[in-house]
Amino acid sequence: MKKVKALVITGYGINCEEELAAAYKLAGAESKIVHLNDIFLEKESIHEYDILNFPGGFSFGDDLGSGKVLANKMKYKKMESGKTLLDEIKDFLTQGKFIFGICNGFQFLVKMGLLPNTNGNFEQEVTLTRNNSAKYEDRWIHLKKNPKCNTPFLKDIDIIPCPVRHGEGKLIIKNEEIKKEIQQKNLNTFSYCDANGKITSEYPLNPNGADLDCAALTDPTGQVLGMMPHPEAFLSLYNHPNWGQIKRQNPNISEDGEGLKIFKNIVGHINRKDREGAK
């Protein structure tokens, strides 16, 4: 069987490419880390891959606001072919392929207009900006999935713990209409919650004060997912801050981290889709 191919972008201050690439390998896919400039120089094409991934980090040091400089590059920088990378990405999505952005990757997907993209016109409708705490923080939080959301990334997930590691993760929605659209279309895929799954705006359970307590967005097709927390930082049980006690309480627990599920989901989905396609 042909292996699912994941492209992980790096360069310009992106930091989390290695663990993201590892996530796909652990989920049974092939993954390749490629410098963004090699794509601009058309040495690599995104169309060779099934999933395009934008990892976390501080692209361009987050100068001018998180993800902004990178988003500008994708939107405006012309390649030799005369196209922008955003044009290529639109083609990529038209083919039914998938995009995943985490943390800085999510920030940049919203600034490019790929998320939530309620009307499919790729205009910026939300932003991610400074946490209400005015601090960068690394802490583990819980996420509750919107049960009605429609994205193959999150199948069979209800509540998962994950670390957040950001200073600019507060989602602000442009206006009430877009907020309604997001809610009606169930594009807010993950909300910050307490350990029992109760959605909350209480700090630090909700670490940034996001609108709708929202930690992740998808687009109406479900092909694009962006999230502030880092599932790729929870590939192994031993990433969890309480693994010692968890293992004591449940000695036979799987050594996989719960974040890995998301990657297994999408890889599995593409595999099934390919099999169905082959039939």
Next chain:
Amino acid sequence: MKNQIQLVLKDKIRDVQGEKVQKVAQSFLNINTGKVKTGKVFNVMYDLKEDQISRFANLGLRDDIIHEVYINSFYQDTFYRSFVLVAKQPGVTDDEGISAQKTLMDILDLDLDTNTQHIYTEDIYLFENELDNNLLKELSEELLGNKLIQHFEYGKFTGKLEYIPEVQIDSENKQLIIDLDVDDDALQKISKDMLLSLNLKEMKAIREYYLQDRTRAIRKQNDLPEEPTDCEMEVLAQTWSEHCKHKEFAASIKYTNKETGEEETIDSLFKTYIRRSTEIIRERLIEAGNNWLLKIFTDNAGVVKIDDKSVFVWKVETHNSPSAIDPYGGAITGILGNNRDPLGTGIGGGKLLFNTNVLCFGPPNYDKELLPGQLHPKRIFEGVRHGIEDGGNKSGIPTVNGSIIFDDRYSGKPLVYCGTGGVMPYQFAGVNSWLKPIDDGDLIIMAGGRVGKDGIHGATFSSAEIDEHSPQSAVQIGSPITQKLLGNYLQEAAELGLVKCSTDNGAGGLSSSVGELAEITGGAIVNLEKVPLKYSNLKPWEIFVSESQERMTLVVEEHNRKALFELAEDREVELSEIGKFTSTGFIDVRYDDKKVAYLDMKFLHEGVPKKYMEAEWEKPELNEPEIPSNLDYNEILIKLMGSDNICSREDVIRQYDHEVKGKTIIKPLMGAEGKSPQDAAVMRLNFNSFEGIAISNGICPKFGDIDAYQMSAGAFDEAVRQILSVGGKLPDINDNTNRFWTVNDNFCVPDSAYNPISNPDGKLKLAKLVQMNKALFDMSTFYNIPMTSGKDSMKNDFKSGEIKISVPPTILYSMVAKIDDVRKTITSNFKAEGDIIYVLGKTYNELGGSEFYRLFDELGKNVPNVRKDDAVRLYKKIMKANDLALIASCHDLSDGGLATAITECAFTDNFGADIELGKLSDIGVNAALFSESHSRFVVSVKPEEKIRFENILADDAFYIGKVTLDNKLKVNLNGKRIINISMNRLQSAWEKGLL
């Protein structure tokens, strides 16, 4: 043509930054600003058309959801009655400006020069309240910026901003010749006036060199003046600096121990104790055929073997003086500079795995009047913390381990230790990665940031000499993004085999990096006119010794030049070929083909005269204090938990990314709520196996006031026991699995050179340094735990007029040890109700220097002693118990002793503990609860493992009680309850200590 763009938040968007400024202005400076509105100003100096500037402002800079944009006008509202503008001084790093330049190029599809500054950013703060100029000045200098690197404007905002920090330097580019044919006083004056920091003996040695017939002949041949050029004096001063040549650690010391009457002469502390201890361990390893020490004390960092595929490289540095002047800049350049050490070791291009930082500050509630130039400890703390946050987080390197220590004596100069570890493949393109091969004819290539006046003469540069267009040079601000690009590029280039080897450009700049590499071939030619500059008109010597950051020097073979330059262009890293290595025996520095320095390599590196120093140890007269007998131990424990040196560091820890890379297994805080402090960090090395490392640090300067030897030995043991605590194993010479340990020793001491007037107790200070070194040697060779690299910082005194604040002699041991399987490591927090609790290791009445005595403002006399034999016996038993997975939780005992350690173990779930001191209290209740005797742990064990555990630990384990689930700490003394307190109260005191 100047265009100005301003971004402010829309009124409906919460101004989080403004709120923070308002809050901190009130709490820290007691200034009521009223509401604060923040804005960002971009001064664009490119020649652009109106529509271009509008497109740039609206598409490139503005975030449509939150920003309003103003072009060539500014936001004004009568609601805000005063303002402060914070601009950078000329030449200060402006990353936002550079990023804006890059985005401008993308948006307008223009080819612009983005290597030099054309967009200058500024921050503007509007205040609701009408504040007078004194208050605005205070806000500017104490909160919003630092006058050494920033330019402020304040008052009532008129809607105009004029200031642009463009660098302008007079074009006079003359080379000076220094006449050394003068008397002693004049020689010393030359050293002083040129800020060379060379003493008379050194100046005379230089004069001597120039008078030699051979020197004269060679200079004549090469068309150089007989007397030294300014560049030559600068190169000599830099190469012979304490920082580069470690003259005091190389000195011959006459050591008198008045306590024992012994006298000895020590020929170099470094050679006698530090290097020798490692050599002894290496001899043992080689004899056993298990040598994992690949590189020690040469190069930028030490290297040890992980396995046949990879090696571990790491370095710990200090950045104290810069952090005293500009805490943010000092810390960020410290951490980024330290990153370049492992990055530039051997061939270079290792992958950086983690950062550590250990910080020593004055107490946050310091209430003495500040001396001129002295910053409040709290401000230093916040600035340093922020620098480490940006330096680590933006580079994608997790900050996994550290400590913060408070003591009055660090309120002049803080200590800022930065450590970085990385992994290199065993080989790059078939060559062992830790080697540094260079041949005659290899090219010298500079990579990374451009060169400006940064850091020339470091902190000695007087701010009084600066006018509004002279580039600021005393303080530097690191640029993590520049370095990130450089680091990634170097990794790629090394993997492709394009780089023969590399080194960091740090202190001393090119002079140091090229000068040291040139020792390998025996010479180099450098063409300074080829070095790319941040701004024009730098003098040749300035280019050569500039410490501009984010640069590395690469050694490249001719045939790789093309591919290397092509890759650099793709990765947006600037490269410049600036010369080549030779074997002439001379360092030959030119500007436009004119020789500006031509120095004999042998004289340059070996010509510095040896120092002679005197040390004299006299035992201090100390006594044990009288402590009241009717203590309320509940209250004592609450006080201790909230005390500066024990309380929670969570607020700091959470602002560091400690898990980027996804490999951190034991983080600084663990447990269900992430509240339990841990002893050492544990990381896995890759995603395919569970092999890993543990990282710890030992530092306890407080014991040095009683006994410097025991302080150093104790710090060493502390770092070792932390690693044992998480499940690490002592080295075993006969083990053939590369169970490596690698230590960085960092000495930070006050001026220890005796001077009857300026440093009358210099001999005693030096004696303490000698004893610290003796302890290092004894501990290291006993445990077989080697130093692989280190650093000394010798003049940690803050002087203001007649007043001197000197740090206590301080040593930090930073340790890394291999972990076979990270899944078998152990965290400090309790795991289950009913587990039984033991203290491991014997407790002595050793309250001297303890946190308990500090509550009573006492020092005491009974300093904790390290008993090496007992310690190793216990550690081996713990290793055995861990092999059988018998220990559920383990926490080492240090500050605050047993009582605080048990409390910390219970900071998760609703755990508590029910303790009976029993026989432990034979040494007294205070000692039982709070003694800080070394080599001890508190562990919890499943009840069903009791017998197996006790069989192994035998006399070294003392049963003291059980883990409960009642959220209470109860301590009994022979049945009588002496502590009974809710965990919530203890935890709350602990969490609020620093807030």
